[in-house]
Amino acid sequence: MRPRFSIPTRIFLAFALTLVAFGAIALTSVIQHERTSRQLRLLHDGYLPLALRLGEARSHQNVYRRHVERLLESPTELRWFNAARQLRPSTMRRLRHFVDRAEELATKAGDRSTLPPIRDALDEVAGAYESTAPRYEALVDTLEAGDPARAAALHEELQASELEIERQYREAYNHIVDRIDSLAAAASTRERRAALLLGVFAILALLLGLGATLWSQRMLKPLPTLQRRVAAVAEGDLAAQPLTVKGDDELARLAQDFEQMVEALAARDARLRDLRRMQAQIVAGLRAAVVVVDADDVVRTVNPAAAEVLGLDEDSIGHGLGALGLRGALPELGEALDAVREDARARTLEAEPWRRPGEEGERRVDFLVTPFGSEPGALLLVADDVTEAVRTKARLIQTERLAAIGRMAAHVTHEVRNPLSSIGLNVEMLGDEIPAGESEARALLAAIQKEIDRLTGITEEYLRLARLPQPRLEADDLGDLARTVADFVRPEMRAAGVELEVEIDEALPLVAFDEAQLRQSLLNLLRNAREAVEGAERDGVALRVLAEDGGVSLRVEDEGPGIPAAMRHRVFDLFFTTKERGSGLGLPLTQQIVAAHGGRIRCTPREGGPGTVFALWFPAADAFDEAPAREEEPARRGDGPPAELAPAPADGMTGT
Template sequence: MTRASLPPADSPRRTVARRILASFAITLLAFAVTAGYSASSQKRTAEDSEELAKGYVPVALKLGQLRAVQSTLASLVDGIPDEKNPVSTRILLETLTSVRRAMLEETRASMQNLRELGGPETKQLALDLTGELDLAHSTYASDKLAFDRLFAAFDASDRDGVNRELVQLGTMEHDGDKRLRALAEHVDRAMNDLSDRTRARERRAFLQLALLTALTLAVGVAVAIHTRRVLRPLEHVTERARAVARGDLTPQPLTRSDDEIGQLSTAFERMVGAVARAQSRAVANERLAAIGKMAAHVTHEIRNPLSSIGLNIELLEEELAGSSVPDEAKSLLAAITREVQRLEHLSEEYLRVARLPQPRMEADDIASAVREIVAFARPEMERAGLELVLDVDEDLPAALFDEGQIRQALLNVMRNAREAMSDGGRIDVSVRADGMSVAVGVDDRGGGIPDDVRARIFDPFFSTKGEGTGLGLAITRQIVEAHGGTISCEAREGGGTSFRILLPIAPHRLSGAHSSRMSRVSTNQRREA
């Protein structure tokens, strides 16, 4: 992956912390639902138990006591004809009726308490029970008068009156006993129904709680898997770091993630790319240093003999100029001269690499410098059948550069473009502002450069041409990087190759040189006019 293909390091849309927090929030929500449902079920069960214990049970007990008193009264009424002492029976009946009245009030109070404890269904049941209790009471509400008439008949020895009152009183007491029995059965059914509903609710709550527990466990497992998946790219970054530590600087595809791990992966790959480029530059610099040492040796061991050979060839040519020498000998002498010149040119190339000085950085107008270089190179390009087109933005900031070295670098790039367009065509040169840099571009419309060749085009001694030292573009990159800039080579859209040189803009305090440069250019233009 090249540097240009790396995505920008934007802020993550979804952070790892938020995603993990959301996962645990889902788990807590599932647990809260389960716990809430469990608490609700327990609360409902407790309410049913309280309703049964404090509501129905007291009603059933009081009703049972009331039934016992009523049943005793009915039995006493049935045994009155056999009594030999009606006075004691009368006292007992009056006591029981007094107890029955008290028990009736207590039963009614317990029903009122049941009405206050229960829900809407229980409230309605309490109203119905109270109504049935009142109906039962209405059946024997007038028994006191009946008892008075009965014992009055006893006192008067009126056997017919006694029998008549006994029949009426027995019917009254037994009807009351039947109504109380029915009321007790109604209460028992209500208690059984409540118990059945409570047990069914408990079973249903148990099953639902088990289901919610299983669901919560599944959510927990899913959250754990999700968290593991979110953090898995971090393992890839760790393995990648270990591989880089072992020396593997081969570009790797990025981990596609819109969180901090994706940012970390992108930044790490950028760092690896920067380290690889730095290592490549270090290797290139070492090679250039070796070339410098070799150039010094060439200067001492080869250049002087070459000069001597060249001088002797010139003398020999002068000696043979007026004599009748065969053409073959002259051809051989010309061939020797060409080879000597080629060796001198080669030594000059090596010396240029070895003697490349540190740039003398000045804040100056790069656009004007590029215009002068293009004007100088245009005749050479036109002789090769090429059209040189310059496009410069207005109001460009001043840049920091050494004019002589940038001139050499730009001429190298333009001549490389000329050699790529042997059939003629158009070369575009542009100067643009690019953030904190000024970009100088050279675009040709040649056959283009394959990707594998483009990756090595700035290496020393690498050349695709049959002739040349392969040092032109290497020197160009050395010059640009010495200026604190960068140079890149990319395929041009539509065919050809695009070179791009980035030079840093000048600080504000140094930009005064820009105005002096502009005034000098204006003076030159007036002179030409």
């Protein structure tokens, strides 16, 4: 059978008698304390600030009156006096504000007789301010008019007025100070009486409370046992250990419910362990790298993909990202980590160039940095290798561009090429009809024929870009090709007054390339370099073929004026050209050829002086996958004449 009253009810009843007895006396004390509190607040927030302001006003008035006495003695007193007189209205407004505040508090405290005399005194002062203002202005006018007798009379009147104002301030100040002293003494007396009363009843309440505590202790004796059980559960001991608590009160029922809760926690922990195993399996199976770092950039956990994407394995745990080389290899990643720690907002880096430590090739990786867990500064770093996706996207974009160029080329062929052929034929026929002595007419026809040839060359460039055949890749020495092209182009370099420097490494890895296409690309770059240095202070052009990054680097350097930084990123755009008569097709064609060979091309400024460097890189033959090239349509390979080493066209069609 359950007890009639619960444990809290019995404890409450034990203390209720004490509380009721003490409450009656405490209520009286609270009322007395509230009255004292209102009077103390009246003193602190009302009368004391008012007394301070009245004291300040009295002191300022005393100084003001002394300056008025010396007003006729020095012109500087008049200037000070005019400035000080402008402050009097603001002083009066502040005093009235403090009187209003004190009056509000005095009404709540039941003190209605203190402030009326002070308000009357301030009214008298305000009236004196208003009455003396015209006299002060008259005094200034009299002094400026040079009437000393009249000025002396006005000066005496003003002295008497200022003395009366000072008296009003003094009486108001003395009145409020006397009232403060009387209220403070009364509050002190009431406070001592209330403290004595509270002390007597506090002792009585303590005795009653001690008896209730001893009785309650006997009822709550099982609590330490329950506490030890709770501590064991907190440390992870979820084994079934029934508590032996006698009785049928709340403590006994609490012990039973607690054991049921422990059983439920054990079942929940088992489910959580299963979920963690599933999550670990999912993270381990992700293609993207998952890395968790703490606030100090120390790696706390990695998944297996992190070794493939970032070069971080289980041995990296416990080391900082800086020591592992990630911050140095990609400064943008370090900036993203710092920014996320600063504002707790996720950051993404898309298609960032990344080279794993010890890896030769370059990848494109998407990075996601986001806060992780509840630990301040802890971050989750997800890195996904999107190299193939970026390449696929680039190929799609290039395909779309080439499709557009193909349509344009067909249109140009139809609309321009055929009429140009007809015009050229007519020019030849017209030349046959002109007598031999007409040199001026023949010169005009020669100029027309030259422009026809230039336009024909442009249409050929369009068609070459649109109909570029798939390269036929064969492993060979790229240095030999470079020597052949350099020997071919050296005479035209010398004719233009340009020196060609050639540097080729002796031991170069074999590269899979289409000889005709790379000849055309290299010839295009060398002729561009020759045109860049013509007319420049320095006329050097260099061709360097070096082993680099597991492949071969081919660099064409010129000492010309260089390409402005704002335009450098556009040199591979279709139809972009820096030449007066360029077509803007040479460098896009070169870029297309290099990409078809699995390489890359960059345009950078020359180190150590003005000029431009075009750097081409091709992978070694054993690292290049030729399958895609061989799966293309056979008709695209070898159709049409190869790109031969022909002399440079006169119209500068070789590049951008």
